[in-house]
Amino acid sequence: MANVTGKADVPGTLVSWEEGIGDDKKYHIAHVSPAGITLACKMKDYKKWVDVVAAAKSSPNEAAAILQQVPKAVHLDPSDISKATYAKDLNQLTLFDQNQQKTKVPEGKEQAEVFAAIKEHLGGTEKEEEADAWSVVQSPLFVLTVIGVIGGFFIWFTTICEPNYEASGRRSGMKNLLNLVGYKIGPVWMSVAVGSLAALVLGMMIYQLIKRPIRQVLEYSS
16 A cells, blocks of 8 residues: 555565563564554464464565554654664663653564664664663573572472482372482582572673673664
């Protein structure tokens, strides 16, 4: 369909990707064109995601409109965007509107494709800046929290394992195996393993705080 502004005549760039594993897996789609940026993210229905991607590819001039029909889809007109920032080392791609409200693009190597598409279709004034401290530490802090919770459970589990334990009922073999492994490792070595892993993550965080990853920036006038 023709558009008087000419923007809809440009198919734009469609990027789709997956994030997570198992039941936590989510599916994302991004479309960038001179008419703006449309995001349909955190979809949980794989078949729905595949269908939307297929529909957008089959009708490239209508891709943005197709994505906007997805629940919780977000569309930003070019005039709405004040800045786009991308830090490859941190897996962070963030869009800012004119009120400095953030829209974060989900993690994935495809972030680079989305940022390249923004630069291609929307241009912008390019510059580089050091990532701020919070951007650097937020992911490692989450990982440390997960390590603390799961590691704490494993340490507790090794304390209740007994040398003469005999399981009964369903999956008794698996229970006996887990008990044996837990007893052999013991709470001391489990604490060492959990502590070492936490220290590794903490060390990487400190290194990034010192090195400060570079963030690419595209700025747009209001």
